[in-house]
Amino acid sequence: MAASQVYFSDMRTTVKENLLAKLTRLLDNAGMEGLVPKRGLVAIKLHFGEKGNTAYIRPIFLRQVVERVKGLGAKPFLTDSNTLYAGTRGDSVSHIITAIENGFAYSVVKAPVIIADGLRGASYGEVEIDGQYIKRAYIGKDIVEADALISVAHFKGHELAGFGGTIKNVGMGCAARRGKLDQHSDMSPKVKRKKCVGCGECMAHCSQGAISLVDKKARINEELCIGCGECILVCPNSAIDVRWSQDVEVFQKKMVEYTMAVLKGKETKSLFINFLTAISPACDCYGHSDAPIVHDIGILASIDPVAIDQASVDLVNSHPTAEGSCLAKARAPVEDKFKALYPKIDWSIQLEYAEQLGLGSREYELIGI
Numbered sequence: 001m002a003a004s005q006v007y008f009s010d011m012r013t014t015v016k017e018n019l020l021a022k023l024t025r026l027l028d029n030a031g032m033e034g035l036v037p038k039r040g041l042v043a044i045k046l047h048f049g050e051k052g053n054t055a056y057i058r059p060i061f062l063r064q065v066v067e068r069v070k071g072l073g074a075k076p077f078l079t080d081s082n083t084l085y086a087g088t089r090g091d092s093v094s095h096i097i098t099a100i101e102n103g104f105a106y107s108v109v110k111a112p113v114i115i116a117d118g119l120r121g122a123s124y125g126e127v128e129i130d131g132q133y134i135k136r137a138y139i140g141k142d143i144v145e146a147d148a149l150i151s152v153a154h155f156k157g158h159e160l161a162g163f164g165g166t167i168k169n170v171g172m173g174c175a176a177r178r179g180k181l182d183q184h185s186d187m188s189p190k191v192k193r194k195k196c197v198g199c200g201e202c203m204a205h206c207s208q209g210a211i212s213l214v215d216k217k218a219r220i221n222e223e224l225c226i227g228c229g230e231c232i233l234v235c236p237n238s239a240i241d242v243r244w245s246q247d248v249e250v251f252q253k254k255m256v257e258y259t260m261a262v263l264k265g266k267e268t269k270s271l272f273i274n275f276l277t278a279i280s281p282a283c284d285c286y287g288h289s290d291a292p293i294v295h296d297i298g299i300l301a302s303i304d305p306v307a308i309d310q311a312s313v314d315l316v317n318s319h320p321t322a323e324g325s326c327l328a329k330a331r332a333p334v335e336d337k338f339k340a341l342y343p344k345i346d347w348s349i350q351l352e353y354a355e356q357l358g359l360g361s362r363e364y365e366l367i368g369i
Contacts, residue, residue: 003363004304030301038073040147048099051088052287059103082121116140121177137261138179148269162347171259188225195239202231306360
């Protein structure tokens, strides 16, 4: 497979060009104009950050992306899907409040925030693919119905994938709650009997009638359960949880197949942006963010989701470890920071499999602007 072009802006600025203007130039070089349809609805997929997290991408950068999309005659909206776990982004009301509190208000970003999978994460489009693990993917409906997709990912470490970049932002991030559960587990949610008080809240919300009360405790009928995960969200006592059953290889491959599903029909209408700033050791889903593992490196953009993640990994691993970070090892510039963070995780699985499926190339040409 031929090398793909990945455009790169470092963090240097001058009095003639600040970083916001440089970002716009990066978008133009990466070919945004040819990807955004006039009068089209453009989903800008990002992670708004859990409440208490501070490593997510600054809202002013998203405003710059929004303004460029508007300048091309399209109508952008910022979006994400609700989380599988019951945090501060588990339903659309909490999710939008968190987004606004983290700075993504319309007055700042100049675009509405629309949570793609509805009030409780049950609004999805079904996308048929012929994957090894996924035959039918459940994607946030508003992302499925959008005319184009721009992924804006904060590049960082991740406990299951090794790192989180474009592939995770698209494959996991665009999935509705049912799709997230599909990637994390082959089984229905589990009831933690010690925490269950038999209130019946989960039973009242189950659309499939899969939950009953037995001996004053909730019980899930696995044959009726469709894996939507709504019971996890509505339980007032946190007595229902995901069965974290997938091994790392299967998890990463499912995530890649979901990426393929999200991009189906948008192969020529998608742009991917990775921010290599505040590169934290763990996901932005936590309500905190530890010190960066390397200093800020820059911003990347490409039409190839595989190449941009490969380039991002390589750039991080080419820089020395930041003093004061959690990494005690891998201080030499060429050593693998993500392997040092998560020794048991092989992050290359997602890139190898994505290349195998034809999503892109691990070979790339890094073009500085």
